[in-house]
Amino acid sequence: xxxxxxxxxxxxxxxxxxxxxxxxxxxxxxxxxxxxxxxxxxxxxxxxxxxxxxxxxxxxxxxxxxxxxxxxxxxxxxxxxxxxxxxx
Numbered sequence: 001x002x003x004x005x006x007x008x009x010x011x012x013x014x015x016x017x018x019x020x021x022x023x024x025x026x027x028x029x030x031x032x033x034x035x036x037x038x039x040x041x042x043x044x045x046x047x048x049x050x051x052x053x054x055x056x057x058x059x060x061x062x063x064x065x066x067x068x069x070x071x072x073x074x075x076x077x078x079x080x081x082x083x084x085x086x087x088x
Contacts, residue, residue, distance in 0.1 A: 024049035
């Protein structure tokens with residue numbers, strides 16, 4: 001799974017000209033979940049490894065954090081014209 005989350009690896013990105021980038025070496029990852037009142041409130045994942053670009057090895061250590069908040073607070077106003085069409 002760490003390979004799929006890696007920059008320029010897996011399903012994300014890629015080199016131009018239809019060539020796939022070289023796979024990362026020593027790829028590893030971790031994930032953390034935070035639960036509040038029985039619901040997922042936040043998650044964070046970290047991927048690490050080494051990528052080769054132009055003969056140079058580059059160490060990658062990327063952390064992505066996603067907070068989930070204000071669930072159920074979105075308001076949608078249906079225009080009167082649309083309401084009339086739905087009633088037909």
